[in-house]
């Protein structure tokens with residue numbers, strides 16, 4: 643039997659966009675943990691010196707936010723929750739045993755949760771980050787306001803870090819997923835197993851394009 647052709651999942655621009663977000667995230671998360679925990683102060687050296695880390699961390703955060711907005715614009719429609727997601731979520735204990743549930747589209751419920759948690763925590767990080775950003779904006783806010791912003795910034799950073807840890811674990815755990823974001827393609831078997839509705843949509847599109 644002839645092997646089915648691989649299916650494109652992300653084009654080059656989408657992949658570059660995603661890796662800019664991921665790279666900025668690593669820099670911002672590592673330097674941020676360096677500011678937060680005295681025992682991790684050495685992590686600030688990711689930018690060369692602690693002083694540079696202090697200056698560059700907020701700018702890197704803004705780049706991450708802007709780059710993520712492009713991803714948000716591209717994928718929000720595919721991340722809307724539907725009835726099949728509820729079935730998937732209800733059977734999460736069996737999903738961890740590598741079974742699949744529901745007629746999953748481009749993204750499954752777990753991926754959708756990562757998507758919404760990422761945009762939610764990034765919005766909070768941006769808003770609270772502006773309030774605490776010295777020397778540019780912090781002077782415009784009262785001390786109690788800055789204290790609240792510091793708390794919001796730390797909690798939302800923890801939420802984003804934990805979310806991305808799960809995201810990265812899942813990306814490596816589900817065999818064949820990493821190639822989607824590195825090379826842009828997935829195998830037909832991968833698509834059929836994990837995203838059956840998306841697989842059918844892609845095949846139909848291919849058939850319409852091919853005479």
Ligand code: HEM
Nearest residue numbers: 663664667717749753754757760806810813819820822823
């Ligand atoms: C740091 C290492 C990272 C790795 C190894 C990684 C890996 C991947 C892979 C393999 C995919 C494709 C999954 C698929 O199409 O089924 C993906 C998609 C995605 N990634 Fe990442 N990623 C990383 C960091 C991040 C970060 C920091 C963010 C956001 C702050 C992020 C947000 C997303 C989003 C939104 C998608 C599309 C899935 C969706 O919309 O639900 N990733 N990632």
